[in-house]
Amino acid sequence: SQTIHQWPATLVQPVGSPLSLECTVEGTSNPNLYWYRQAAGRGLQLLFYSVGIGQISSEVPQNLSASRPQDRQFILSSKKLLLSDSGFYLCAWSVQRVAFFGQGTRLTVV
Amino acid sequence: GENVEQHPSTLSVQEGDSAVIKCTYSDSASNYFPWYKQELGKGPQLIIDIRSNVGEKKDQRIAVTLNKTAKHFSLHITETQPEDSAVYFCAATGGQNFVFGPGTRLSVLP
Numbered sequence: 318s319q320t321i322h323q324w325p326a327t328l329v330q331p332v333g334s335p336l337s338l339e340c341t342v343e344g345t346s347n348p349n350l351y352w353y354r355q356a357a358g359r360g361l362q363l364l365f366y367s368v369g370i371g372q373i374s375s376e377v378p379q380n381l382s383a384s385r386p387q388d389r390q391f392i393l394s395s396k397k398l399l400l401s402d403s404g405f406y407l408c409a410w411s412v413q414r415v416a417f418f419g420q421g422t423r424l425t426v427v
Numbered sequence: 428g429e430n431v432e433q434h435p436s437t438l439s440v441q442e443g444d445s446a447v448i449k450c451t452y453s454d455s456a457s458n459y460f461p462w463y464k465q466e467l468g469k470g471p472q473l474i475i476d477i478r479s480n481v482g483e484k485k486d487q488r489i490a491v492t493l494n495k496t497a498k499h500f501s502l503h504i505t506e507t508q509p510e511d512s513a514v515y516f517c518a519a520t521g522g523q524n525f526v527f528g529p530g531t532r533l534s535v536l537p
Binding site: 366414419 | 459461463468469470471472473476516518520523524525527528529530
């Protein structure tokens with residue numbers, strides 16, 4: 318069966334520090350991969366999506382970037398975090414339009 | 428682009444009663460409509476979905492109806508239980524990207 322791994326679960330980082338969140342999917346090939354951000358008590362904001370290795374589409378201009386070095390690996394990065402980058406980050410994958418989410422990373426920038 | 432509205436934003440019901448959450452979408456090209464349940468601190472979990480060639484789908488206490496002409500779809504939960512308390516998101520897609528509604532916080536009162 319397919320599973321998605323996202324880590325770390327929680328992260329506290331100082332302003333100006335770099336960020337790397339990793340997401341891997343098992344049990345499927347060539348999935349679409351997504352990064353979403355969720356502010357406290359709010360909806361899901363699509364940040365990036367990828368339909369294949371090295372193919373990244375950005376939905377919102379921001380301080381973040383994404384990479385897909387392998388078919389089932391999706392990485393969210395930042396060179397210098399801002400306070401406004403705090404939030405709940407969710408990785409998701411989909412095949413044939415059915416999407417599944419990871420358990421999320423709670424990022425607090427202090 | 429697609430726009431998804433969701434109502435109500437909060438809903439409180441007595442245990443055993445039914446709960447209904449409604450969503451509308453704008454893009455007639457959308458043809459897949461999933462519903463997600465998100466518990467506190469966790470990633471959204473897919474609970475039911477419906478494709479545009481079907482008008483209704485049911486899974487135990489949960490059902491979803493779709494009216495393509497009116498561009499709206501609804502989630503119905505019968506015989507609600509305290510463990511149904513969560514935030515529910517609807518979504519719509521016609522391709523690779525999912526557009527989510529803003530969410531409904533459901534509280535089931537014992």
